[in-house]
């Protein structure tokens with residue numbers, strides 16, 4: 001993203017790129033809101049196979065919550081100049097994020113194991129598709145984290161406004177996909 | 193240097209900008225040179241909002257011509273079903289079948305493909321990208337006093353995703369099985385089962401791919417527009433001083449941001465149904481006597497997801513047109529817009545309400561009638577802010593010192609169209625009346641007048657008005673007026689009779705009517721409509737010629753502010769360079785509508801409020 005050309009009049013409380021990220025998150029949220037309302041509409045129409053969500057989806061939740069926590073720690077360490085904590089926690093976050101995706105995959109296998117395959121009944125199909133789309137967003141986050149790690153490990157630790165901004169963008173997005181998962185889990189537990 | 197446009201003539205505006213403007217040290221950073229150094233970065237992969245606006249406009253015009261030509265072909269079919277179409281064979285190839293007697297007929301599958309493509313192209317490529325893409329890009333930075341969009345790079349991507357979407361759709365026109373043919377709303381099962389019709393296979397795959405690219409384009413653009421309006425307004429430009437154009441683009445972008453992702457969700461489920469064997473939308477379907485093993489799906493679910501976008505989408509199309517019209521009417525009647533705040537609140541109310549009326553497209557889809565009642569009420573409530581706007585436009589014109597030129601004529605024509613089409617919306621919004629009218633030509637008449645023609649009129653008003661800002665030249669005025677009168681009369685001649693067809697129950701999307709006894713009586717009316725459509729198209733050719741001729745040969749602009757407008761874009765040099773203002777950014781001292789105040793014809797926004805002015809905004 002090209003640095004802002006046009007920042008006109010210096011009264012902005014929030015950086016335009018951060019603001020743009022929030023706006024983008026609102027768009028993503030709408031996409032998932034559509035999915036969850038689709039579940040409600042579809043469930044009301046009957047022919048809805050009931051099953052229990054495999055426990056692994058809850059393990060997942062713990063993993064992603066921890067990753068938000070570790071990324072935040074890394075961010076604070078970055079700001080306070082604690083280089084090894086900054087780098088270490090960033091790596092931990094990446095590992096947790098990757099673990100989330102793997103666990104998600106295992107979760108799908110478990111679903112298939114209890115006889116809920118992708119095409120068995122819309123009730124199961126929704127879980128696959130929605131958690132799959134969410135996982136794609138996590139993958140995007142992992143991409144951003146990779147970039148952040150490159151910066152962290154290859155560059156000397158310096159708190160420049162540009163690096164701080166980039167970190168904050170990554171952080172915001174990561175917290176967002178974390179929140180998104182909680183939102184989805186809420187629906188998965190309430191409706192299944 | 194990027195600022196070739198600095199003119200030696202110093203005007204009053206320059207002095208005002210120099211004295212009160214805001215110095216952001218923009219030109220010390222040499223941004224301009226960085227990405228406007230050669231032909232490719234200046235004109236093709238440009239990051240300058242003014243160039244991107246022109247790219248959107250010209251691409252939109254290209255699609256408008258294609259879409260309109262398609263409609264002429266299917267209108268020929270409807271008006272003259274017996275006529276020999278063999279002469280179209282060089283263009284349409286195998287879609288014209290020739291019988292032993294040498295008579296060519298349009299293949300029914302292709303008739304449906306044409307109708308579908310016409311709708312998709314006009315709604316998305318022309319009236320969404322071509323309209324809001326053009327004018328949001330051109331006017332947001334210029335009218336709020338910004339150097340460019342918040343992210344010029346994303347802005348450039350937005351155009352190129354649109355381009356890519358167009359490329360994919362264009363390619364689909366040449367598939368041997370034809371493009372998608374299940375209607376622009378792409379309802380399942382026609383859209384979900386590749387074997388359902390010839391266009392449902394590869395045609396649909398490309399259609400959906402194209403639209404996903406398109407949504408990416410809209411979202412990238414929209415994020416930028418919202419961020420720019422909220423964060424990059426110049427000093428003194430409070431929200432309440434924004435021209436109505438900006439308010440309209442801003443709310444449009446919010447609507448797009450909140451509704452297009454829902455469409456993507458709907459499409460994603462559709463893709464799974466198409467290729468992964470899920471049954472989100474499919475249930476108990478027989479094709480060729482064979483039962484499919486899809487069970488448990490609901491086609492209504494798709495309709496909900498589609499129309500949750502679809503209805504806001506129609507306002508995404510009309511709001512920018514409304515904004516342009518408000519501005520043009522005020523400038524050319526030399527009066528402040530009547531009820532500025534009411535206009536803003538109406539835009540916001542329309543934006544909000546547009547999210548809770550979608551099921552009025554589904555009254556006949558088996559939605560619970562009690563739920564329908566809820567949607568009837570909100571649908572009818574939308575008429576209130578719409579009527580407020582109409583009232584205010586008329587009040588703005590009333591007693592004005594109106595300059596009748598191409599821009600203002602189209603703006604006035606917009607108001608006429610919006611009234612005619614809005615009134616029929618109220619008929620349709622009543623679920624009981626809709627039982628008779630749904631899926632008839634009455635609906636076709638309604639939305640073409642209120643959305644199709646009205647949005648085009650808003651766009652034309654905008655083009656005639658801001659052409660000098662885009663190209664430093666004027667469009668030919670005589671041709672412009674000819675274009676207006678031809679289009680106004682032509683459009684009513686095409687769409688007015690359709691109301692009568694619809695009230696008699698003539699269904700939309702039928703290949704021919706002469707085989708139905710009940711509809712045979714309308715044969716002459718259908719011929720009349722077809723002839724009117726061809727004539728109206730001819731008037732659009734005049735516009736296209738005028739447009740391109742004027743880019744190179746039009747009368748040159750000699751002053752910066754030819755219309756005597758108050759807004760900031762007219763304080764830039766005649767050919768603004770990168771960064772829009774050669775020196776400081778102008779600061780804003782007042783609202784955008786000080787026309788005919790205290791004996792002055794107009795007072796630009798950059799002029800400080802003087803002592804003893806009657807009222808200040």
Ligand code: HEM
Pocket residue numbers: 377506507509510552553571572574575578613614615616617618620621622626629630631635638639642643644
């Ligand atoms: C006074 C406000 C309006 C009301 C009450 C209204 C109501 C309706 C209703 C109830 C329908 C569904 C008819 C049917 O399928 O049986 C409809 C269709 C439609 N309306 Fe409106 N409308 C209004 C204004 C608008 C505006 C401003 C636009 C666009 C700018 C618009 C665009 C459309 C379109 C595109 C369709 C047809 C979609 C399709 O089936 O292909 N309407 N309108």
Ligand SMILES: [Cu+2]
Pocket residue numbers: 502503506549550552553
């Ligand atoms: Cu609607």
